[in-house]
Amino acid sequence: MIISAQLIDLFERNIYPAELEIDAGKIVEVRKVAHVPEGAGYLLPGFVDAHVHIESSMLPPTEFARLAVVHGTIATVSDPHEIANVLGVEGVEYMLHNARNTPFQFCFGAPSCVPATCFETAGAILDAAAVDGLLAREDIGYLSEVMNFPGVLNADPDMLTKIAAAQRLGKPVDGHAPGLRGADAERYFAAGIQTDHECFSYEEGLGKARLGVKILIREGSAAKNFEALWPLLLEFPNQIMFCSDDKHPDDLIHGHINQLVVRALEKGCPLFDVLRAACLHPVEHYRIGTGLLRPGDRADFIRISDLETFQVLETWLAGECVARQGKSLLPHQAVDTPNQFLASHRQPEDFEWQTQSSAGAIRVIGVDDGEIVTRSIEGIAPIREGRLCADPASDLLKMQW
Ligand SMILES: [Zn+2]
Numbered sequence: 001m002i003i004s005a006q007l008i009d010l011f012e013r014n015i016y017p018a019e020l021e022i023d024a025g026k027i028v029e030v031r032k033v034a035h036v037p038e039g040a041g042y043l044l045p046g047f048v049d050a051h052v053h054i055e056s057s058m059l060p061p062t063e064f065a066r067l068a069v070v071h072g073t074i075a076t077v078s079d080p081h082e083i084a085n086v087l088g089v090e091g092v093e094y095m096l097h098n099a100r101n102t103p104f105q106f107c108f109g110a111p112s113c114v115p116a117t118c119f120e121t122a123g124a125i126l127d128a129a130a131v132d133g134l135l136a137r138e139d140i141g142y143l144s145e146v147m148n149f150p151g152v153l154n155a156d157p158d159m160l161t162k163i164a165a166a167q168r169l170g171k172p173v174d175g176h177a178p179g180l181r182g183a184d185a186e187r188y189f190a191a192g193i194q195t196d197h198e199c200f201s202y203e204e205g206l207g208k209a210r211l212g213v214k215i216l217i218r219e220g221s222a223a224k225n226f227e228a229l230w231p232l233l234l235e236f237p238n239q240i241m242f243c244s245d246d247k248h249p250d251d252l253i254h255g256h257i258n259q260l261v262v263r264a265l266e267k268g269c270p271l272f273d274v275l276r277a278a279c280l281h282p283v284e285h286y287r288i289g290t291g292l293l294r295p296g297d298r299a300d301f302i303r304i305s306d307l308e309t310f311q312v313l314e315t316w317l318a319g320e321c322v323a324r325q326g327k328s329l330l331p332h333q334a335v336d337t338p339n340q341f342l343a344s345h346r347q348p349e350d351f352e353w354q355t356q357s358s359a360g361a362i363r364v365i366g367v368d369d370g371e372i373v374t375r376s377i378e379g380i381a382p383i384r385e386g387r388l389c390a391d392p393a394s395d396l397l398k399m400q401w
Pocket of ligand 1: 051053079145245
């Protein structure tokens with residue numbers, strides 16, 4: 001099979017008319033040609049979400065892939081942390097098993113912090129032995145976000161053993177250190193942690209980038225840091241990737257990493273730096289098996305309309321067209337669920353609680369739009385018959401457990 005279009009060569013930083021010869025799912029040859037048909041568009045390696053919890057899409061990996069390929073995404077780096085918190089290793093195995101049914105590439109990590117803190121009542125604990133067992137598997141690509149940064153700074157033996165296991169196996173170690181700066185940041189990353197996707201200000205990102213940390217610019221359904229962090233792409237183009245962290249289904253249906261590419265170009269970032277961040281850096285850092293348009297590579301690529309709107313015309317995986325003109329061509333697949341979600345019915349009274357106080361002053365977890373970092377603030381809750389009540393009018397709600 002021959003595919004022709006303008007080819008965007010991310011290695012040579014060059015664009016030229018080319019023909020791809022594809023056989024048995026691989027690129028046999030890339031030939032420069034004199035011209036290509038009008039409207040053939042541009043070919044480039046597909047987009048990669050460098051950090052996303054598939055579980056946040058409320059979909060199993062096969063269905064996530066069906067939606068993501070429409071936007072030119074061909075791979076993700078994914079921490080199965082959420083399902084591991086519910087089901088432990090069995091949950092991770094479910095994700096790995098389901099992902100085998102799609103040509104989309106999921107690079108799954110071994111969750112490093114299940115539960116995230118000892119204050120959580122998680123459904124499972126992944127200790128150093130369990131993480132070691134996961135890391136040894138060929139289908140586990142890295143140690144995922146080391147959220148327990150106090151554990152790293154205080155040399156917690158369990159945490160350090162997990163990091164050492166990844167290093168012994170030559171697998172990358174992902175960071176997660178919101179707000180960490182100065183000497184603490186230096187010590188945290190010196191422990192062998194290579195990335196961070198939690199920067200929420202430019203200064204924080206700058207400090208970490210100067211330590212040589214690879215910065216994942218995150219823009220997802222929960223946290224939105226693109227506006228704060230995009231200038232880092234100008235200063236540290238070789239250390240940047242894009243990620244969503246959490247992508248809810250109603251967002252995923254509208255777009256994915258392709259949206260960040262367009263926004264970065266609109267800010268004036270150089271084309272090749274943007275595309276290398278979106279397509280190349282995650283594949284190299286995590287050693288994902290997706291093709292990068294070189295002879296011998298798996299035939300994974302996308303065709304876009306032009307270099308301004310970046311409309312995704314086609315997405316190809318292993319030599320098959322899996323999305324065309326906004327429609328996914330990947331089949332729906334039956335889903336076997338690994339567990340059941342059982343919840344008892346709740347009454348409004350369940351969301352009230354007894355108090356001796358008459359003032360109703362309470363501590364509240366303050367949440368800001370577009371941020372996942374919370375604040376401790378004070379609020380006044382209405383009191384009815386000796387019970388503190390939620391007050392939706394002032395956005396004061398009670399968490400139920
Ligand atoms: Zn995350």
